[in-house]
Amino acid sequence: MVEVRYLGHSAVWLSDGKTKVVIDPFLSGNPLAPVGVGEVQADLILVTHAHGDHFGDAVALSKKGGTVVSTFEIATYAEKHGAKAVPMNIGGTYRFPGGWLKWFPAWHSSSFPDGTYGGMPMGVVVELGGKRIYHAGDTALFSDMRLIGELDLDLAFLPIGDHFTMGPEDALKALELLRPKRVVPIHYNTFPPIRQDGDAFAERAKEKGVEGHALRPGGVLVLD
Known part of the structure; x- marks a missing residue:
């Protein structure tokens, strides 16, 4: 069993009851964040890229006991600012x-x-609690998502905001490549340029055979 909690924008928190993982912890300055740094505990802090709305509070959370895991550049930057970090790169696996x-x-x-x-x-x-969860980060649609789909994904977090990332139409095409059991839209409605209808996307995901969940910030989905 894995508990999934949406923290607004692209920030998500995962736990199997033993290991706690937070991805792209943009809390401070996030108008949609339902919690602050003081209310989040994480063993692993995953950062998909360095933009402020994704790196966010990674250092502050690490100083509470978590480890930042990201690119070599992000990890070393975090270390210089007082975080504990593991530098990695694309294709690498961390156990x-x-x-x-x-x-x-x-x-x-x-x-x-x-x-x-x-x-x-x-x-x-991330494989946690026997479930495989894909967080796409900020991305455009790309055909190699089909290879990621071969991992038999239980859940995908996909950006739908458009303007800076995929919009809803491309995210729906991504579902055809990824073939996850469930999808949660992220990276939308935080700022005016990325206003989208998450509920409409979740409904259209059903047409692709995917269970859609447009979680509100603070909303929880349990994978069992």
């Missing part, structure tokens, strides 16, 4: 008690707010 994670490409850009290069943007598959 932890009870599971593993593997990084995949994402089509986007990646730099910190101060202009420091953040390495290649990435998506990630």
